[in-house]
Amino acid sequence: MTSHLEHANFTVSDPDATAAWLCEVFGWEIRWAGPAISGGYTVHVGTPAGYLALYRPANPLQPGDDSYTRLGGLNHVGVVVEDLDTTEARVKAAGFLPHNHADYEPGRRFYFDDGDGIEFEVVAYDD
Structure with missing residues (x-):
């Protein structure tokens, strides 16, 4: 299973x-x-x-500390997309700032933080 x-x-x-x-x-x-x-x-x-x-x-809650410096923190959420460039344009249109672009095996990616400070990794894998 x-x-x-x-x-x-x-x-x-x-x-x-x-x-x-x-x-x-x-x-x-x-x-x-x-x-x-x-x-x-x-x-x-x-x-x-x-x-x-x-x-x-x-x-309502207040934002916490940086997730990368606390045990049990959520560091980022990875989302696989088919078209990285189109998705990046949508991220920008939604008001978020893409950062940390990288192109290495097995794919291309970038990151962005949402309004609550949750970091998203967006990746498109090479076929």
């Missing part, structure tokens, strides 16, 4: 706004939205095969 990642769950300031730009940039769809644990609210956004659960607690 082969395993695969079904979803990851993040705490964000505005699940609806985050889901909207994820749909625009990556062509994903909202799979579900509704009440969540402890009076919070969650939006599931992604594909039929996997998704990101975007959670907002009932009481």
Whole structure:
């Protein structure tokens, strides 16, 4: 039996706004939205095969420390795309600044940070 990642769950300031730009940039769809644990609210956004659960607690939280310097931190989320250049244009149109471009085997990539400080790696693999 082969395993695969079904979803990851993040705490964000505005699940609806985050889901909207994820749909625009990556062509994903909202799979579900509704009440969540402890009076919070969650939006599931992604594909039929996997998704990101975007959670907002009932009481707003403040951003934490840099994830790369804390044990258990989320360092980045990797998303594979077919057309890196088109996706980068969508990232810019969504108001985010791409950085750390790299071209090495097995593909090309760039990174960007969203409004909540979550870093995304966008990669297109060579065929």
